[in-house]
Amino acid sequence: MDNIENKEQSTTHKIGIYLWIWGLLFVLSFFSYMVDWFAFQGLLRWSLILTFMFLKAGLIMAFFMHLFWERYALVNVLLWPMTAIACFIGLMAAEAKYTVFTRLLYFITGG
Amino acid sequence: MSDVKIEGYELKAGFKGMTADTGSDQTMFKGVQWGKVMMWIFLLSDTFIFSCFLISYMKGRTSTVVDWPNTSEVFSLHVGSTPVPLLLIAIMTFVLITSSGTMALAVKYGYEKNRKMCGWLILATAIGGLTFVGMQAFEWSKLIHEGVRPWENPFGAKQFGSFFFMITGFHGTHVSIGVIFLFIFARKVFKGDFDNGKRGFFTTMKSDYVAIEILGLYWHFVDLVWVFIFAFFYLW
Numbered sequence: 001m002d003n004i005e006n007k008e009q010s011t012t013h014k015i016g017i018y019l020w021i022w023g024l025l026f027v028l029s030f031f032s033y034m035v036d037w038f039a040f041q042g043l044l045r046w047s048l049i050l051t052f053m054f055l056k057a058g059l060i061m062a063f064f065m066h067l068f069w070e071r072y073a074l075v076n077v078l079l080w081p082m083t084a085i086a087c088f089i090g091l092m093a094a095e096a097k098y099t100v101f102t103r104l105l106y107f108i109t110g111g
Numbered sequence: 112m113s114d115v116k117i118e119g120y121e122l123k124a125g126f127k128g129m130t131a132d133t134g135s136d137q138t139m140f141k142g143v144q145w146g147k148v149m150m151w152i153f154l155l156s157d158t159f160i161f162s163c164f165l166i167s168y169m170k171g172r173t174s175t176v177v178d179w180p181n182t183s184e185v186f187s188l189h190v191g192s193t194p195v196p197l198l199l200i201a202i203m204t205f206v207l208i209t210s211s212g213t214m215a216l217a218v219k220y221g222y223e224k225n226r227k228m229c230g231w232l233i234l235a236t237a238i239g240g241l242t243f244v245g246m247q248a249f250e251w252s253k254l255i256h257e258g259v260r261p262w263e264n265p266f267g268a269k270q271f272g273s274f275f276f277m278i279t280g281f282h283g284t285h286v287s288i289g290v291i292f293l294f295i296f297a298r299k300v301f302k303g304d305f306d307n308g309k310r311g312f313f314t315t316m317k318s319d320y321v322a323i324e325i326l327g328l329y330w331h332f333v334d335l336v337w338v339f340i341f342a343f344f345y346l347w
Contacts, residue, residue: 012222022212029208033201036183036346046347053342057335064215064331066324071122072129074140074148078155085162092166096173103176 013069021063028056115142150325154332157285161336164278165343171270180266182345186250200345203246204337207286210239211334214327221305221323229323230300236330237293240286247283251276275344282340285333296326 032052035045062068067075115122122141123131132141140148172179188198217232254275258265261273299305299318308317 012219015216015219018212018215018219022208022215025208025212026205029201029204032342032346033197033204036197039183049342049346053338056338060211060331060335060338064211064334065328070143071132071141072124072126073132074143074151076129078151081155081159085159085166088162089166089169092170093173096170099170099174100176103174107176 017063021059024059025056028052028059032056117141144319144321144325146325147321147328150328154328157332157336161278161281161339164274164281165339168274168278168344171274172268175268175270177268179268180264180271182347185254185266186345197345199246199250200341203243203250204341206239206243206246207334207337210236210243211331213239214330218324218327221300221320224306224320226300226303226306229320230297233293233297233300233323233326237290237297240290240293240330240333244283244286244290247279247286251279278340278344282333282336285336289330289333292326293330296323 029052032049035048035052040048067078120135120137120141121131122128133139183196184194186200187194187196189195190198213232213235217229217236220228220232259272259275261276263269264272300323302309304311304318305320305322308319310316311318
């Protein structure tokens with residue numbers, strides 16, 4: 001029960017790191033807006049969107065939400081469940097493809 | 112955040128440390144205040160809710176045989192007479208990131224017991240959040256005025272409206288709740304509750320600046336969700 005008294009002693013970080021991350025987030029947001037501005041299409045569009053999205057999400061979680069400095073016991077509890085979401089995305093993507101296939105099939109053949 | 116010292120327990124780093132912490136027959140999250148763990152678990156469950164919304168949006172959009180509305184045009188704003196694509200959404204994104212930055216600094220100044228800076232930064236965050244909600248209300252009323260309904264819209268596939276109102280509405284609710292708490296906590300900081308350890312309204316626990324970090328976690332999460340909504344709903 002010792003560690004209940006063990007309040008987090010201020011491990012504050014230098015202000016520079018927050019300002020850097022803040023700046024990077026602005027730049028990345030600007031880039032992702034530019035993807036739409038220049039109306040990129042197809043593979044280029046969605047690979048750029050995903051790259052900027054994951055970079056932004058990673059920066060926010062690692063530095064603003066302090067996960068970079070947390071112990072692995074907490075980090076892993078939070079990040080492993082994301083694999084379940086990834087599986088769910090895969091399953092539903094396959095399901096959606098099947099749905100649109102059957103719709104097109106029956107719209108054309110008339111059932 | 113991680114330089115804890117626990118008597119009679121050796122803290123190891125990395126995965127070795129993880130297995131040791133997990134099997135230590137004591138509290139598992141060493142040096143993490145319980146409220147912070149609770150907030151993380153809540154955010155994890157919230158992640159699942161937002162994921163379900165975005166996945167159902169993916170499924171709805173992929174499986175419709177009607178063309179999806181061109182978000183670039185639907186969410187354009189007219190500056191003078193030229194339509195600028197996604198202008199309002201871009202401004203909303205920048206406002207939310209700005210407020211996330213001020214929140215991160217508020218947490219830092221909170222731990223340094225810099226009461227004034229912490230309070231002003233939380234207030235700035237709250238105002239940023241309020242601006243965001245205001246712009247979202249403007250966007251909603253604009254689209255409703257143009258005839259977008261959960262069951263139909265003039266731009267394309269009918270599912271568009273229901274996904275739009277559900278996803279941005281749920282996110283907007285999160286922002287609004289966050290703004291309320293930001294104002295409450297700004298007041299508490301200015302009053303000095305976190306310096307003199309005054310007991311809270313709903314709890315007998317003494318106030319501590321760790322509460323600002325917990326509030327910060329929630330606020331950054333709201334920003335995090337917006338990153339995904341921006342990418343998948345507006346840009347895709």
